[in-house]
Amino acid sequence: MRYFNLFSNILITKGASRILISDLQRNTSELYPLELCDLIAELNKSSIEEVLTLYDHESKIIIQQYLDLLLEEEYGFITSGDWDKNFIPMSLEYHDNSTISNLFIEIDGLSVLQKIKSSIEKLEIKYLTIFSHKNLSYEEFLKIDRYFKKSPVEGIDILSPYHQSIDDIFIQNLNSEVFRIYNLTFYSYKEKISTLKDDYRFTINFTNQKLTINSCGKVNMDYFNTNITKVLEAINYNSCLYKKIGIDLEGNIKNCPAMPKIFGNVKTNSLEEAIKHSEFPEYWNLTKDHIETCKDCEFRYICTDCRAYTELSHKNDNGLDCSKPLKCGYNPYIGEWEDWSTNQLKQKAINHYKIIANK
Amino acid sequence: MKKIQEPNKLPLTFKYIEFIDRKKVFSGKGKMLFIQCEKYQTDFYIRERPLKALIRML
Numbered sequence: 001m002r003y004f005n006l007f008s009n010i011l012i013t014k015g016a017s018r019i020l021i022s023d024l025q026r027n028t029s030e031l032y033p034l035e036l037c038d039l040i041a042e043l044n045k046s047s048i049e050e051v052l053t054l055y056d057h058e059s060k061i062i063i064q065q066y067l068d069l070l071l072e073e074e075y076g077f078i079t080s081g082d083w084d085k086n087f088i089p090m091s092l093e094y095h096d097n098s099t100i101s102n103l104f105i106e107i108d109g110l111s112v113l114q115k116i117k118s119s120i121e122k123l124e125i126k127y128l129t130i131f132s133h134k135n136l137s138y139e140e141f142l143k144i145d146r147y148f149k150k151s152p153v154e155g156i157d158i159l160s161p162y163h164q165s166i167d168d169i170f171i172q173n174l175n176s177e178v179f180r181i182y183n184l185t186f187y188s189y190k191e192k193i194s195t196l197k198d199d200y201r202f203t204i205n206f207t208n209q210k211l212t213i214n215s216c217g218k219v220n221m222d223y224f225n226t227n228i229t230k231v232l233e234a235i236n237y238n239s240c241l242y243k244k245i246g247i248d249l250e251g252n253i254k255n256c257p258a259m260p261k262i263f264g265n266v267k268t269n270s271l272e273e274a275i276k277h278s279e280f281p282e283y284w285n286l287t288k289d290h291i292e293t294c295k296d297c298e299f300r301y302i303c304t305d306c307r308a309y310t311e312l313s314h315k316n317d318n319g320l321d322c323s324k325p326l327k328c329g330y331n332p333y334i335g336e337w338e339d340w341s342t343n344q345l346k347q348k349a350i351n352h353y354k355i356i357a358n359k
Numbered sequence: 360m361k362k363i364q365e366p367n368k369l370p371l372t373f374k375y376i377e378f379i380d381r382k383k384v385f386s387g388k389g390k391m392l393f394i395q396c397e398k399y400q401t402d403f404y405i406r407e408r409p410l411k412a413l414i415r416m417l
Binding site for chain 1: 394395405407416
């Protein structure tokens, strides 16, 4: 008798119409038909020979093809006599030792960064995302990097409006003088710099869109990440808001700058005080398994959630918004993507957020 | 590679050790960047990108 053993690092996420097999060692994810999930479950209970007896001649050929695929993709291996019991299942627990791991802040000047610098150091925040409404000069980019020169900040992402001074010399000089910045996004650009190299310390994006804080929360395949840390976080916690802190343009401390609930203001409160608020971590445990539609989606552990913009259709027993993210156009029941912004069923929620944004 | 005179018998895995190409790791695209961190008292703090998309605006 031969037995099929699935490697411990292979995670199967069952959706309503397809399955996603994630290889957490190679950081890859592939889509497969739903029936492969049932076959893997059968192979986990019975030997290959016993499983084959359950099928007619034509189906046996398909089963064999599936087995070949599982071996070819190195999702598992075959043993004879019994399953190999030396490989225990991988723990799906997730531990993050930081109090707050990332901060998303809207700014229209650098003074607020100076103000919260000591809190960022005390809380040992690893990643900063800075959305600037005003043009940032060369000196201001340097200042931002230097504010956190000796702090535990591991990386800074800056989004800033494009302006005339930004050219290849600007970027090259920045490349030699900044250390913590890992990504730069220039929005509202008129013409793209054509001579840019691609071996800078940071990645650069140009977009002609006029970005605002309301632009966030988009769900598409470009934003999916397959790696063990991200996937385990998504299995156990909310994949966007867990250990995130946000500060809006007025200095209000929130879970995300685009969310309405306020836990203090940087003018009067420290970040440490704000996170002690009993409701600050209320969304942290809301996983994709408890969000409408997402709970039936095969991408739920590689996708990143959004609680700032949702379809506003469901609330759970604790009063938390557990509706599908508004800016997701994927329908897991038919396995198809569509343009979320033209979906008639979303227009009520879209209008609601438009009204809020214009206030 | 210089032959190492090891007095004790080495584990079998020794011959499978992959040597890091320092030139590749410390230069060029995707290079490892060391930064200072006073709090952790090191000059060899690694600049890292987050493992997920923290914001999704584009």
